[in-house]
Structure formats: C-alpha cells, structure tokens
Amino acid sequence: MEMGRHSEEEKVGYIKGELVYTIFHNETEHFSIAKIRILETDEDFQEKDVVAKGYFSTLQENTPYFFYGEFEKHAKFGMQYNVHSYKTFIPDTKDGLVAYLSSDIFYGIGEKTAEKIVGKLGESAISKILNDPKVLENVPGIKKEKAESLARTLQENQGFEHVVVHLATYHIGLKMAQKIYQAYKEEAIDILEEDPYRYVFDIEGFGFQTADEIAGRNGLAPTHPNRIGAGCIYVLQKSVQEGNVYMPLDECTTRVLDLLATVDLTHDVIHNRLTELNTEKKIILQEGNVYLPSLYYAEDGFAAQVKRIMSEETDHETPTAELMKIIGSMEEEEVLSYGKEQFEAINQAIHSKMMILTGGPGTGKTTVVKGILNAYASIHNLSLNKEDYQDRSEYPFILTAPTGRAAKRLTESTGLPAVTIHRLLGWDGVSGFEKGESEQLDGKFLIIDEFSMVDIWLANSLFKAIPKDMQVLIVGDEDQLPSVGPGQVLSDLLSSGYIPFVRLTEVYRQKEGSKIIQLAHEIKNDQATNLENDKDFSYISCYEPQLLDVIVKIFSKAMDKGIEVRDIQVLAPMYRSQAGITMINKELQKLVNPKTPQKREVRTQDAVFRVGDKVIQLVNQPEDGVYNGDIGEVVAIFTEDENTDNVEQLVIVYDEKEVVYERKDYTNIMHAYCISIHKSQGSEFPIVILPVVSAYNRMLRKNLLYTAITRSKQSLIICGEQRAFVRGIETMDTNKRYSALKEQLQARLEKPLDVSEEHEEEDISPYDFM
Numbered sequence: 001m002e003m004g005r006h007s008e009e010e011k012v013g014y015i016k017g018e019l020v021y022t023i024f025h026n027e028t029e030h031f032s033i034a035k036i037r038i039l040e041t042d043e044d045f046q047e048k049d050v051v052a053k054g055y056f057s058t059l060q061e062n063t064p065y066f067f068y069g070e071f072e073k074h075a076k077f078g079m080q081y082n083v084h085s086y087k088t089f090i091p092d093t094k095d096g097l098v099a100y101l102s103s104d105i106f107y108g109i110g111e112k113t114a115e116k117i118v119g120k121l122g123e124s125a126i127s128k129i130l131n132d133p134k135v136l137e138n139v140p141g142i143k144k145e146k147a148e149s150l151a152r153t154l155q156e157n158q159g160f161e162h163v164v165v166h167l168a169t170y171h172i173g174l175k176m177a178q179k180i181y182q183a184y185k186e187e188a189i190d191i192l193e194e195d196p197y198r199y200v201f202d203i204e205g206f207g208f209q210t211a212d213e214i215a216g217r218n219g220l221a222p223t224h225p226n227r228i229g230a231g232c233i234y235v236l237q238k239s240v241q242e243g244n245v246y247m248p249l250d251e252c253t254t255r256v257l258d259l260l261a262t263v264d265l266t267h268d269v270i271h272n273r274l275t276e277l278n279t280e281k282k283i284i285l286q287e288g289n290v291y292l293p294s295l296y297y298a299e300d301g302f303a304a305q306v307k308r309i310m311s312e313e314t315d316h317e318t319p320t321a322e323l324m325k326i327i328g329s330m331e332e333e334e335v336l337s338y339g340k341e342q343f344e345a346i347n348q349a350i351h352s353k354m355m356i357l358t359g360g361p362g363t364g365k366t367t368v369v370k371g372i373l374n375a376y377a378s379i380h381n382l383s384l385n386k387e388d389y390q391d392r393s394e395y396p397f398i399l400t401a402p403t404g405r406a407a408k409r410l411t412e413s414t415g416l417p418a419v420t421i422h423r424l425l426g427w428d429g430v431s432g433f434e435k436g437e438s439e440q441l442d443g444k445f446l447i448i449d450e451f452s453m454v455d456i457w458l459a460n461s462l463f464k465a466i467p468k469d470m471q472v473l474i475v476g477d478e479d480q481l482p483s484v485g486p487g488q489v490l491s492d493l494l495s496s497g498y499i500p501f502v503r504l505t506e507v508y509r510q511k512e513g514s515k516i517i518q519l520a521h522e523i524k525n526d527q528a529t530n531l532e533n534d535k536d537f538s539y540i541s542c543y544e545p546q547l548l549d550v551i552v553k554i555f556s557k558a559m560d561k562g563i564e565v566r567d568i569q570v571l572a573p574m575y576r577s578q579a580g581i582t583m584i585n586k587e588l589q590k591l592v593n594p595k596t597p598q599k600r601e602v603r604t605q606d607a608v609f610r611v612g613d614k615v616i617q618l619v620n621q622p623e624d625g626v627y628n629g630d631i632g633e634v635v636a637i638f639t640e641d642e643n644t645d646n647v648e649q650l651v652i653v654y655d656e657k658e659v660v661y662e663r664k665d666y667t668n669i670m671h672a673y674c675i676s677i678h679k680s681q682g683s684e685f686p687i688v689i690l691p692v693v694s695a696y697n698r699m700l701r702k703n704l705l706y707t708a709i710t711r712s713k714q715s716l717i718i719c720g721e722q723r724a725f726v727r728g729i730e731t732m733d734t735n736k737r738y739s740a741l742k743e744q745l746q747a748r749l750e751k752p753l754d755v756s757e758e759h760e761e762e763d764i765s766p767y768d769f770m
C-alpha cells in the first residue's frame with residue numbers, strides 16, 4: 001500500500017489548502033463542494049480562496065489537505081477546482097515529520113523519539129509504518145507498546161482516507177466506503193483486489209455487479225466458486241428486499257443461474273455451492289428452504305419466544321361474574337353496549353397470556369383496547385394514570401407501535417403514554433437494542449398496535465424483551481399492506497392458530513353513515529363498490545393529463561375553506577410518472593408555498609425547500625428523535641454567516657420538536673404535500689386525496705388501495721379513472737412472501753391444532769395471494 005506521494009501528483013496540478021466552509025455535501029453520492037483557503041499551489045491561480053468540488057468526504061477544519069485536479073469554468077459560478085483525488089497533508093521534510101509525530105495526535109511520542117524514528121526511516125517514515133508497522137522494531141529505543149500505538153493511530157488517521165481514495169477509483173461511494181472501512185479497516189483494499197466477492201458477503205448493500213466488474217478486471221474466471229457464492233448471497237439479499245424470509249432451493253438456484261449468466265454453470269454446480277455455503281454457515285438450508293442466517297435466527301427465535309411467552313399461565317383468574325360486572329359498569333360509563341365479538345375480545349384478552357385483536361376500520365378496535373385496559377386495571381386494582389405512581393418505572397402498562405405517528409395516535413385514542421418499539425427497546429441507531437433477553441421490559445401489560453407493520457427482525461427483538469409474567473395484546477388490521485421489512489408476521493400468527501385471536505367484523509362507524517368505512521369493507525370483502533358521492537366521500541373523474549390540475553383545484557378549494565395544509569394529504573403509489581408523487585409535490589408547492597422575495601429557500605439537485613414547506617423525513621435519525629415517515633414543516637433557513645457553526649442550516653419542526661439539518665442531510669427529507677401510500681402506513685389524516693389513474697397500474701393492488709382509503713378520517717376524495725380503481729381493488733397482491741413462521745409455530749404446538757372450519761376458510765384469504 002503506497003501512502004506516499006499521490007500517483008496523480010505529477011500528472012495534474014495540486015492545491016494545498018484548508019476548509020473554509022462546506023457549501024454542499026451529498027452523503028449518498030459522497031459529492032462535496034467546499035470553499036478552500038489556498039495555502040500553496042502549483043496552479044496559475046491568484047485568489048485567496050477557491051471553490052473545490054468532487055467526490056470527497058466531509059473535510060475537517062484546521063487540517064491541511066492536498067487536492068489534485070484541474071480548474072473548470074462553471075457557467076454560473078465561475079472558476080472551480082475539479083478535484084480528482086485528495087489526501088491529508090503529511091509533512092515530508094525531516095523537521096516537519098518530527099513536529100507531526102511529536103504532536104498531540106500521537107500519544108506518548110516526544111520530540112526525541114520522533115527524531116529517532118525519522119532518523120532511521122527517513123522522509124517516507126509514515127508510508128513505511130503504514131505499509132508494515134514492524135519497521136518500527138528497527139528504531140532503537142522505542143518500546144513495543146508505543147510502536148503499536150503509533151502505528152494504530154496512524155492507521156486510524158490515514159487509513160480511512162487511503163481506503164476512500166482507492167475505492168473511489170472503482171466508483172464506490174463514500175458512504176459505502178465507510179461501511180467497508182469499518183468492516184475491514186486497512187485490509188479493505190487488499191481484500192477488494194484479492195476477492196471482491198467477499199464484499200458481497202460481508203458488506204450489506206454492496207452490489208454483485210460492482211464486485212463482478214472488479215473481479216472481471218482482475219481476470220477472475222466467471223465459474224470461480226467465490227463468484228458463485230457471492231451470486232447466491234446476492235440473490236438472497238434481493239429476495240429479502242422483496243419481503244421474503246427465505247427462498248425455496250430451486251427458485252434460488254434458478255435466480256442465481258440467471259444472475260451469473262455463464263454457460264458453463266449448471267443447477268448442480270449451484271446446488272453444490274449452496275450446500276458448501278450451508279456448511280460454512282454463510283447461509284442456512286432448512287427443509288429445502290434457503291435462508292440468510294440473520295433471517296433464519298429471527299424466524300426461529302421469534303417462534304421460540306412466542307412459545308416461551310405462551311407457555312406461562314396468566315397469574316390471575318378472573319371469575320366471569322366479576323368481569324361481567326366490570327364490563328357492565330364500563331358500558332354505563334362509555335354509554336355504549338359492547339357487541340358480541342367485542343365482549344369476547346375483552347374477555348379473551350383478560351384471560352389470555354397473549355391475544356391478537358384484528359379487524360377493519362370502525363369495528364371498534366380502539367374501543368375494545370380501551371375496554372381491555374380499563375378491565376385489566378380494575379381487576380388488578382391498578383391506576384391507568386402514570387402520575388399516580390411515585391416511582392414512574394412501576395407503571396404497569398406499556399403501549400407501543402412501530403412508527404412515531406402510530407404511537408402518537410395510540411396516545412390520542414387511549415389517553416395513555418405510548419412510544420415507538422425502537423424507543424421502547426432503547427435503540428441507539430448503531431449497535432442495536434438495549435433491551436433484550438438479558439435486560440427485559442418492566443411492566444405487566446403490553447399493547448402493540450399496528451402490528452401488520454412489524455417485520456420478523458423487529459418482532460424477534462421485541463419478543464425477546466418480553467418477560468415471562470407480562471400479558472400481551474397484539475392489535476392490527478390483517479388487510480393492510482405487509483411490513484416493509486421481511487415477513488408477514490401478523491398474518492402468520494393469525495393463521496398458525498398458536499395464539500388466540502378475535503376478529504372484529506361488525507362495523508360501528510358505518511352506522512354513523514361513513515362511506516369511507518363502507519368502501520373499505522366492500523374492498524376487504526371483495527364486494528362491488530360504487531363511487532357515488534356522499535357526505536365524507538367524493539369521486540372526481542379525470543384522465544392522467546388532467547390529474548395535476550384536478551388535484552391542485554381540490555387542494556385550493558380546501559384551503560379556501562380554511563382547512564390547514566397539514567390536514568390534507570395526497571397519497572399516491574409511485575414517485576415517477578407525470579402523475580407521480582414528485583410532480584404532484586412540485587405543483588402543490590407552487591400553489592401552497594410559492595416563491596416570494598421574502599421567503600428563504602435552498603436548492604438541492606432535486607428540489608427547492610422553502611420556509612413554510614411541508615416535508616417528510618425519509619430515514620430514521622434516532623439521534624435527533626425523528627423517524628422515517630414523520631411529517632414536519634420548514635420553519636427557518638440560516639445562511640452560513642448567521643450561525644456559529646458556519647454552515648447553512650434548515651430548521652424543521654415536527655410536533656413541536658425542532659431538528660436542524662445541514663446540507664449533507666437534505667437527502668433525508670422530501671416534500672410531503674403528496675406522500676407514498678407505503679409511507680402513510682400507521683398514519684391517519686383528516687382529508688385524503690387519492691389519485692388513481694391507469695399510469696399507476698403496475699402498482700395498484702387491493703391491499704394498497706385499502707391501506708390508502710383507511711388513512712382518511714373525515715373525508716376522502718378519489719380522483720382519476722374509475723376503471724383503474726376497480727382494476728386495482730380486484731388485483732390481489734400475488735407476490736406471496738416466503739415465510740415459514742406459521743409452520744415453525746405449528747411445529748412447536750404441543751397439542752394438535754384446533755382451528756375451526758370458519759377459520760380455516762379465512763386462512764386462505766387474502767394472505768395466500770400476498
């Protein structure tokens with residue numbers, strides 16, 4: 001590994017300089033634009049500062065760098081330095097080196113030791129040490145520990161940059177380079193050159209094609225076992241992204257063959273390689289199914305946790321008469337009479353170690369959850385009010401949901417505190433969850449809402465943390481879209497018959513005359529729908545070319561009526577297309593928050609964010625307390641001169657929480673006048689506008705439209721082509737997810753299944769088609 005003078009140094013010019021401020025930094029593409037104070041250059045350039053742009057990482061302040069590149073005239077911004085590569089400046093004179101090595105960076109190295117090192121190893125001491133730390137053994141009088149610590153610090157300081165620069169030559173981005181460096185440290189480049197396919201195994205998200213390209217350049221045979229192995233892993237990773245927990249062996253083999261596209265490879269060769277990978281524990285072959293290990297352990301582990309929790313008895317027997325009395329007084333208080341199914345749900349939940357409550361909108365899930373909480377509190381003589389507990393940690397009720405918005409809704413509907421599952425388990429965003437088998441949750445009664453959104457990994461993590469004496473209520477609508485992550489945990493739990501469940505079918509809100517609820521149930525039950533206008537529903541017929549105009553008109557009318565922008569939500573299935581989310585957002589921004597001289601704005605490659613814009617967070621950012629799907633508003637934009645951090649800042653408010661974004665974070669947000677139906681899972685909005693046109697056909701499915709429709713609380717406006725809508729609700733999601741949870745659970749049953757015929761029938765629909 002040559003760390004000395006850069007190979008391009010002789011060919012292109014250089015600028016030695018320090019960061020003044022970062023103008024733009026895109027974390028995904030690791031593209032940066034920065035203002036640099038010039039310390040030294042061989043370029044013919046007389047200014048004090050220069051704007052440098054290129055693929056480099058976030059630059060540190062007060063650190064000299066060498067940038068290699070050439071000047072380029074930008075039509076709008078003038079002369080800029082186009083950076084090909086860069087590195088931190090390391091002194092290469094004797095005095096400079098002695099000063100560097102005896103600086104604070106290297107603990108325990110004084111001037112004398114530094115002089116000895118430079119005396120022995122010469123001016124290229126640094127690259128010699130980085131190449132082989134053993135060279136320090138030749139330096140007289142330097143202790144082994146000091147030598148090791150010096151080499152380590154050097155590697156930490158220089159190694160990363162070296163790896164980044166090298167990987168960039170293979171067009172590997174900075175973010176990926178960071179992951180790679182974390183995994184392999186300074187061995188990263190050696191590994192890449194010897195066996196690029198190892199990256200596919202070890203580095204999440206590293207593409208097979210990139211490895212293939214590098215291996216091809218290095219002359220590796222297309223039938224090499226490393227290539228076949230990486231192909232297998234890659235196919236499995238892709239399948240997980242599609243929602244599968246495993247793949248059947250034959251399908252996996254065929255897909256690997258397609259990917260490798262090499263005539264000399266046969267089914268048998270791939271089978272054999274999969275068997276070897278199984279022996280090496282890189283994959284798990286179980287009953288003709290191929291798993292990535294993390295998914296096998298999640299599925300197997302979750303089934304084991306369910307069994308563990310279910311095998312404990314509830315510690316309290318409640319006589320029916322007592323429960324009847326409690327339910328009776330709750331009915332009086334709530335001024336309602338629980339339906340038969342609802343009564344059954346309360347009764348079962350109180351007596352079951354774990355129960356699932358499922359049902360469509362308006363069937364009374366919230367009403368029943370409140371009933372269960374009150375009944376439980378009353379039986380156990382507990383207060384539901386957290387304030388009544390001197391030691392707050394003794395509060396026995398835990399309410400949780402997979403997203404921030406769903407947790408907020410749970411709080412609103414029950415009046416009790418609720419948190420996200422990640423927060424409950426103490427997720428720090430890096431090393432995993434605080435809570436687990438060794439440190440379980442404190443509490444007596446756990447309610448998990450919106451369970452259809454929970455994937456097999458999260459389900460396993462959550463259930464590990466449930467102590468044996470905790471009672472659990474799982475709530476979810478089985479007809480919603482399945483989780484974004486792998487698995488179909490709710491539907492597998494229901495169809496396994498392992499956990500008691502109550503399915504609410506009688507619709508109560510419909511009695512209040514809700515067309516939205518009626519439509520949702522018609523879709524759910526495959527009944528004919530009509531799109532006739534009603535007091536909470538309108539259908540506006542239009543074709544795709546008119547769609548943007550129609551949406552803008554509806555929005556504008558609503559605003560004229562004084563409805564707040566945050567209460568109107570457009571939901572669409574896809575980003576691209578003339579009628580996609582991106583275009584709808586552009587048009588609505590023009591209407592809702594147009595450009596004015598007074599309003600500040602920042603421009604990114606894809607969008608203009610303006611003060612007043614409604615935006616959505618796209619990734620989890622636990623350090624700031626914002627999560628994927630949170631919706632907020634841009635409230636301020638500061639230029640770099642206006643704050644002490646000297647960087648441009650965008651301030652977004654989410655439910656009174658303020659989060660400051662720098663340029664590098666702008667890719668984490670987008671406009672939210674229109675959001676995707678997938679992102680709307682777990683949220684509800686007073687008014688939903690749902691465009692449905694045939695341009696979306698590829699995406700339109702029954703469960704997608706059902707999810708969209710059930711997001712609206714007060715008013716639903718469908719606009720577009722009735723034909724596309726009808727086709728959509730008639731299209732089942734045929735992408736069946738491969739998951740063996742149901743079988744895993746059934747294998748753990750001690751006595752044969754007692755699934756009634758009715759349930760068996762319901763078993764087939766609709767998940768067999770998903």
Ligand SMILES: Nc1ncnc2c1ncn2[C@@H]1O[C@H](COP(=O)(O)OP(=O)(O)OP(=O)(O)O)[C@@H](O)[C@H]1O
Nearest residue numbers: 336337338339360361362363364365366367508509
């Ligand atoms: N037994 C009942 N008698 C009268 N009204 C009821 C009964 N059960 C529920 N309701 C009413 O029906 C409406 C819907 O109930 P609830 O909000 O509990 O349903 P939900 O399943 O949680 O619906 P969603 O999923 O849409 O929030 C509420 O107004 C509630 O008060």
